[in-house]
Amino acid sequence: MSGLTDYPPFPDDVPTVPLLVIDYQLIKSGDQAEIDKLWEAATKLGFWYLKNHGAEEDTEQMFRMGAETMDLPLEEKLKFEQGDTGFSFGYKAAGANAVDETGRKDSVEFINVAKDDALAHPTVVHRTYPSTVVARMENTIKPFTLKAVEINETVLDVFNDKLELPKGTLKAKHSFEGHSCSESRCIKKLPTPEMTPEQAALGAHTDFGSLSFLTNKCGGLQVYPPGWNGWYYVKPLPGHAICNVGDALAVFSGGILRSNMHRVVSPPKEQAAFTRWSLVFFTRPANDIELRALTDESPAIAAAVAAAPDPAKWHPGQTAQEWYFRRTRNQRVNNRTGPETWLASRGTEHVDDTVGLESAKPVAAAA
Numbered sequence: 001m002s003g004l005t006d007y008p009p010f011p012d013d014v015p016t017v018p019l020l021v022i023d024y025q026l027i028k029s030g031d032q033a034e035i036d037k038l039w040e041a042a043t044k045l046g047f048w049y050l051k052n053h054g055a056e057e058d059t060e061q062m063f064r065m066g067a068e069t070m071d072l073p074l075e076e077k078l079k080f081e082q083g084d085t086g087f088s089f090g091y092k093a094a095g096a097n098a099v100d101e102t103g104r105k106d107s108v109e110f111i112n113v114a115k116d117d118a119l120a121h122p123t124v125v126h127r128t129y130p131s132t133v134v135a136r137m138e139n140t141i142k143p144f145t146l147k148a149v150e151i152n153e154t155v156l157d158v159f160n161d162k163l164e165l166p167k168g169t170l171k172a173k174h175s176f177e178g179h180s181c182s183e184s185r186c187i188k189k190l191p192t193p194e195m196t197p198e199q200a201a202l203g204a205h206t207d208f209g210s211l212s213f214l215t216n217k218c219g220g221l222q223v224y225p226p227g228w229n230g231w232y233y234v235k236p237l238p239g240h241a242i243c244n245v246g247d248a249l250a251v252f253s254g255g256i257l258r259s260n261m262h263r264v265v266s267p268p269k270e271q272a273a274f275t276r277w278s279l280v281f282f283t284r285p286a287n288d289i290e291l292r293a294l295t296d297e298s299p300a301i302a303a304a305v306a307a308a309p310d311p312a313k314w315h316p317g318q319t320a321q322e323w324y325f326r327r328t329r330n331q332r333v334n335n336r337t338g339p340e341t342w343l344a345s346r347g348t349e350h351v352d353d354t355v356g357l358e359s360a361k362p363v364a365a366a367a
């Protein structure tokens with residue numbers, strides 16, 4: 001299990017985006033100044049660091065689960081491959097997804113474990129998993145999932161109030177009982193000396209669901225901040241998660257919350273020679289929830305949609321699951337017919353913020 005620790009430091013001479021640092025304990029205790037800072041981060045960039053979240057030890061155990069799983073023979077991992085339908089739970093081999101409209105292949109492998117399977121274990125809700133996952137379902141994946149769900153629900157409540165929605169509106173869309181595409185993901189990227197620093201290992205995208213809670217072992221994540229005209233690294237900080245808004249919250253809020261474009265490239269400088277690991281928990285709405293701006297429930301959202309250049313964008317006419325399956329399915333190289341397949345995988349990307357990015361075009365309503 002090499003590569004989980006002992007990286008050279010993140011270099012101090014590469015361009016980075018300084019995310020706001022949010023203290024989770026202050027958010028939980030209702031500290032107004034911290035809540036305002038979180039709101040600023042979520043509406044302007046859509047990314048922030050989260051400290052004092054209490055999930056550090058669970059995160060370390062999840063990295064071990066990921067490393068044990070990636071150490072299995074490829075043949076064994078492929079028995080649990082996610083497939084080409086848009087269903088994402090299970091294993092994704094490196095090279096199974098495109099990273100751009102030309103169809104260049106990705107260079108990350110990952111294991112996705114459904115929130116529903118982790119919480120219902122040993123009952124199988126969606127699918128079965130490799131033995132390394134099953135062995136840690138009860139003692140590693142379940143506690144991590146519960147912590148990540150709690151953190152993201154706390155953040156959802158903050159957004160709910162700031163959006164002037166009736167109490168509990170956003171939480172109800174992510175109901176604990178309803179099946180969803182929510183999942184944990186552990187990602188491994190081997191060194192890729194053949195790739196330039198500008199070549200994506202995981203293509204430019206916005207996240208498909210509501211909230212992402214991410215821990216990176218070394219650099220490589222880049223964000224395209226609005227108006228900055230380029231990609232900037234996010235520097236991993238020990239003990240700090242990197243959190244971001246995804247498409248579902250951007251749609252519910254009529255674009256008030258920002259689902260920002262990001263990608264993964266090789267780690268910078270000396271870190272490039274090391275295997276990169278990252279871990280994400282994705283909170284996504286329950287499968288049958290319709291994705292639409294909640295204009296009826298919030299005057300603030302109604303005003304935002306009325307002022308939007310393209311109000312139809314916030315009524316895509318898909319459920320959370322349809323949105324998710326469409327995006328996942330159309331990234332798969334097995335489904336590729338041409339550049340249109342990549343375009344059909346797109347989310348809420350803002351074309352004006354991504355000038356010069358061939359692969360970043362706004363989504364067509366449905367595919």
Ligand SMILES: O=C(O)CCC(=O)C(=O)O
Pocket residue numbers: 185187202207214216220221262263264278279280
């Ligand atoms: O590995 C990372 O740092 C980010 C991964 C990511 O953006 C994703 O899986 O959606």
Ligand SMILES: [Fe+2]
Pocket residue numbers: 205206207262
């Ligand atoms: Fe992402």
